[in-house]
Amino acid sequence: MMSAEQNLAKLNVELPVIPKPKAIYKPCLIDGKYLYVSGHVPINPDGSRIQGKVGADMDADSARKVARHVGMCILASIKNQLGSLDKVKRVIKILGMVNAVPDFTLHPHVINGCSELFVEIWGEDNGVGVRSAVGMGSLPDGIPVEIEGLFELHD
Amino acid sequence: MMSAEQNLAKLNVELPVIPKPKAIYKPCLIDGKYLYVSGHVPINPDGSRIQGKVGADMDADSARKVARHVGMCILASIKNQLGSLDKVKRVIKILGMVNAVPDFTLHPHVINGCSELFVEIWGEDNGVGVRSAVGMGSLPDGIPVEIEGLFELHD
């Protein structure tokens, strides 16, 4: 069985660089065997955000790619916090928030972009937790997707 | 004092059949003495979803009935996972999400439909946890209500 770090290496991607918070929050917080992760946003290499209202400026497939990118940002934050993705035992929960038009219906399809990534990193069982994939009225900076999570750490 | 299963039997209803997830999530996840429950949606007996924007296609009272139905779907998922509702000690938290028009104001009235059911099953104290009852911009498949939860299990 491959470790999370080996699985990440196999993807052959560079994790995004996560800027220090401008607002008042911690990107990650450890509480005993739990890792809480703040709502993460899609950050471009130049620090700007990917923007767009899903169902108007961007279709569901494009938004799914953004959700995967948000997942990459979460991996980067976890690595900043813990040093290694191998310290995470499993995904407990994610909340996937899609900034969509009022009649948008494909939120699960969008958030699967992040969930697939977590399966690639932590596997078919440990990479999958409970989830809500829902539509927001608006999101910070006009981003299309924001995702927060709760993870269990190894002892 | 009646057990949760006895209280369910008294309601004389059949729990909905919950289809296997099509997207990448677990309906329920056990972590020690906690049971995490994914955002649940209102599923018809034929597998289709109840649909409608609250405040436009559906009024608050109808949406409250949908919220009760979502609660029934949560009970069904918990029973699938644990075998018996009696293994749940109490409700810790629910997040009630209403797919409503921008000027809708009666979210607590709507989500009470689910909260009342949980009181009928687990009682006046253990059936009531903390809660947020809020309005989403959109929800998967155009459903009017989605609810997620956190429960404590008996030792």
Add this chain to the structure above:
Amino acid sequence: MMSAEQNLAKLNVELPVIPKPKAIYKPCLIDGKYLYVSGHVPINPDGSRIQGKVGADMDADSARKVARHVGMCILASIKNQLGSLDKVKRVIKILGMVNAVPDFTLHPHVINGCSELFVEIWGEDNGVGVRSAVGMGSLPDGIPVEIEGLFELHD
């Protein structure tokens, strides 16, 4: 180092009076060393709610003041539950929900109003947890801001 209660006294404000829930929820719930706090709303001294859609009826700076007021309501509820804010060790998580127009972008600025208050009470480290600051389609009674939270208690 000042205690949370000493910090509150320094602010020289009177905490809002939180009415008993009309809907089916507990304002706070203790689970071992955790304190869960329901979505709190901005309550005026006469029991009415502060209302307004952010980005239409109210700008981001005004909404930030409302978020601080919601934070005061959370402090009041915690004090009702525990007797003293000193029993809280730290903020683990808050979810800041802004009832905004679809193109609103300044949610973190708004929710900072609550986060700043928690820093004033519990300090630069313990007062800051993980956070999502996001835009809802609608909120109960047309309020501009609702905030829920999770806190760790001292042993």
